[in-house]
Amino acid sequence: MDLKTTGIIGQSTSLLEVFKVLAKVAPTDSTVLVTGESGTGKELLVRALHSNSLRHQAPFVPINCGAIPKELLESELFGHEKGAFTHAIRSRPGRFEMADGGTIFLDEIGEMDLPLQVKILRVLQEKEIERVGGTCTKKVDVRIVAATNRDLEEEVRAGRFREDLFYRLNVIPMHLPSLRDRGGDILVLAEYFLEKFCERKGRVKLCLAEDTRKVLAAYRWPGNVRELENFMERLSILCDEDLVQPSDLPAKILDDVGDIVTLPEPPEPSQAAAAVQQGFVWPRIEHLREHGLGLKEFLDLAEEKLLLEALDMADGVKNQAAEILGVKRTTLIEKLKKKKLD
Ligand SMILES: Nc1ncnc2c1ncn2[C@@H]1O[C@H](COP(=O)(O)OP(=O)(O)OP(=O)(O)O)[C@@H](O)[C@H]1O
Ligand SMILES: [Mg+2]
Known part of the structure; x- marks a missing residue:
């Protein structure tokens, strides 16, 4: 199968390992738990899982469990019947029903409270749901993919996450490495985003001076790819010259890396790895x-x-x-x- 990794840029060994697992897991119906720090591309990866699956023509239904008030989350997920609670003026299907035949993406699953975790466990085991205020169950054919930036094992130890649900979700664990652990990908991504934003702003693509490349490669990127992306957009707006000098970088980054003179040469992206990513068959x-x-x-x-x-x-x-x-x-x-x- 030809793997579609559309939009996931990078050629580091740690990312190519993720692609390898993606290729094996996508066509199965196994439950996947994606972990990784904030901004590492968990959502992108989950979308790639769906688009490379046999379910790709069926719906992909994401839901951010951390963004919906706890008291509404259950009816959002499972739907409700008319009169189930004060504002339930008509019956409504939940996300599980909407995702029938496709994939549901339970984002930030670590934020879900314990009573609701039991109900998710039930869907995983019985493959059926019950609407809030409903009296009958309904079969659903849904692949569950979950993501979190919390350490769920730690959450289990602390009693905040059910151990049985953790094991049910963690059938296939996929971990996205932090940007600082992706070597040359930092600069590959920086160039990619610069090109994208400069094109959007209708200006010639900004170039990164050698020292700037050193600084970007050495910075710790606590906000990962998202931080890099936002930062490149900012440069495309604020940088007057076509060459980005270290002085164009914010103090936050410069303070973090220390003396530029002592920084190592930035890593070169690996050509061979790039060939593998572009579908070269060895x-x-x-x-x-x-x-x-x-x-x-x-x-x-x-x-x-x-x-x-x-x-x-x-x-x-x-x-x-x-x-x-x-x-x-x-x-x-x-x-x-x-x-x-x-
Ligand atoms: N490898 C990548 N190539 C291109 N863009 C990327 C890559 N990884 C992440 N991005 C971009 O970075 C931003 C953050 O990615 P995403 O939302 O998938 O991260 P996340 O891990 O879900 O973060 P959070 O935990 O904060 O929800 C998005 O705009 C996404 O398009
Ligand atoms: Mg996310």
């Missing part, structure tokens, strides 16, 4: 076996094919073919001679 031993090829024969063949393609693209002009391949002209000529392709 040959595997089974492919070599299928074609009865040893390593050397395979590499020779692959090289020959690429040499010929480059020559073809360059209409036989060796200088240009060498440039396409990223090798010196002399190297190209040597290789062609060896393979008797000249």
